[in-house]
Amino acid sequence: MIIWLASYPKSGNTFVRSLLSSYFFSEEGYFDFNYLKSIKQFPSKQLFKKIGITTNNEDEILKNYNHAQEYINKRAPLILLKTHSSLFEINKTKFTNLDNSLGVIYIVRDPRNVVTSFSNHFNLDINESAKKIISNSVLGESTNEKVITYVLSWKYHYESWKLFKKEKKYLLVKYEELIKNPREILTKMLNFIFKLSNNKSNIDFKKVDNVISSTTFEKLKDLEKKDNFDEKPESMKSNFFKLGEKNKWQNLLDQDVEKMITNEFKKEMKELGYM
Numbered sequence: 001m002i003i004w005l006a007s008y009p010k011s012g013n014t015f016v017r018s019l020l021s022s023y024f025f026s027e028e029g030y031f032d033f034n035y036l037k038s039i040k041q042f043p044s045k046q047l048f049k050k051i052g053i054t055t056n057n058e059d060e061i062l063k064n065y066n067h068a069q070e071y072i073n074k075r076a077p078l079i080l081l082k083t084h085s086s087l088f089e090i091n092k093t094k095f096t097n098l099d100n101s102l103g104v105i106y107i108v109r110d111p112r113n114v115v116t117s118f119s120n121h122f123n124l125d126i127n128e129s130a131k132k133i134i135s136n137s138v139l140g141e142s143t144n145e146k147v148i149t150y151v152l153s154w155k156y157h158y159e160s161w162k163l164f165k166k167e168k169k170y171l172l173v174k175y176e177e178l179i180k181n182p183r184e185i186l187t188k189m190l191n192f193i194f195k196l197s198n199n200k201s202n203i204d205f206k207k208v209d210n211v212i213s214s215t216t217f218e219k220l221k222d223l224e225k226k227d228n229f230d231e232k233p234e235s236m237k238s239n240f241f242k243l244g245e246k247n248k249w250q251n252l253l254d255q256d257v258e259k260m261i262t263n264e265f266k267k268e269m270k271e272l273g274y275m
Contacts, residue, residue, distance in 0.1 A: 001073055002100060003193060005039065005082045007107035008157045009139065010117035012175035013082055016107055018220065019186045020080060020193075022211040029210030033223065041082045043068070043147045061147055062093045069100040078102070078197045084139065086152045087160035095150070103169030103196045105189055106161045110176065110274045111154045112249035112261050130257045134264050155265050169196065174272065183212050 005020070007013040014036070021035035040047070043065065048054075051071050053064050072079055087095050109117075111133060119129040136156065139149040151157060164170040171192040178185045190203050249258065262269060269275040 001077070001102035001197070002069060002079055002081050002096070003102050003196060004096070004104040005080055005107065006087075006104050006161055007084065008109070008111075008114060008133070008154050009084050009151065010114050010121055011109035012107045012173075012178055013084070015175075015178065015215070015220075016105065016173065016189070017080075017082055018215045019182065019211055020189065022215060023186070023190065023204075023207060024080070029204075029207035029214070031211065031214040031219075031223075039080045039082055041084075043083075043085070043149065045145055045147050047072070048147065058148055059091065062090060065093060065095060066097060066100055069096060073100060078193075078199075080193075083149075084151055085149050086157040087163055088150045088152060090150065098167060098169075101164070101169075103167075103171070103192070104161055104164045105171045105173055105192065106158075106164075107173045107175060107178075108158060108272060109174070110249065110272075111265050111269065112253055112258060112274075113175075114154065115257070115261065116249055116252045126253065126257055130260055134260070155268055158268055179217075182215070183208060186211065 005013055005016055007016075017036050017039045018031055021039050022029050022031040025035045025038040026032070043061070047068050048061060048064065051064065051068055053061060053068075055061070072081070083095075085095050089095075114133060115126065115129045118124065118132065119126050122129070124132070133154040136152045139151050152160075162170070165172075171189065173185055173189065186208060187203060190208075193199070194201065194203075253261075262275060266275065
């Protein structure tokens with residue numbers, strides 16, 4: 001069954017995958033970029049092709065979201081999948097359902113820092129980035145290689161995934177806490193995954209220590225320089241692992257943009273302790 005690693009773009013999903021893939025797919029816990037490939041992204045054109053969906057017609061692709069997830073679940077008792085999609089319902093099609101999903105680890109980040117990171121990642125103006133996370137935007141387009149990801153607004157994204165909270169199949173991970181206490185948060189994530197999957201194994205804390213030591217921000221930056229990082233978009237001119245905890249919105253946002261974001265997301269930001 002699928003456990004989702006869900007987040008709005010530029011909220012720390014890659015870091016979470018670095019931690020979990022090192023733990024689950026390496027022998028001793030030491031990170032390598034290749035392990036990230038073991039936690040695939042949904043939706044993906046490659047997956048839809050496996051179930052015979054080769055069209056670029058987005059309506060047809062949408063209709064087969066849950067069919068694709070059923071295909072995945074038949075092939076593994078537990079699978080971690082990354083997504084930047086909101087938990088939407090479009091044209092009577094839902095992103096997923098509780099029959100196909102075991103639970104979600106939802107990664108959230110202060111939207112003011114999302115904007116600055118979004119701007120760097122997609123090579124966009126700060127104002128344009130702020131408007132993107134406020135609007136019901138999508139990522140990508142339907143081509144022979146890609147499908148659209150229905151991200152929608154930061155607010156809708158955050159609120160939509162709370163469906164799993166009602167079912168007690170939801171773990172909230174704040175990026176800010178993850179950066180400060182990666183060992184503690186990784187342990188929480190492992191306990192959550194083990195509980196949902198009825199895994200009676202004890203956490204291997206020696207392996208956890210190796211994961212943490214090999215995924216510091218500086219080591220990820222050095223590894224990117226040495227081995228390259230094929231998930232980095234072509235439009236991105238700087239390194240993928242560039243700012244990390246140095247990404248301080250106070251130094252990068254002007255007052256008008258900051259006010260635009262806080263006015264739009266006041267309720268959610270207060271709930272998360274960002275205001």
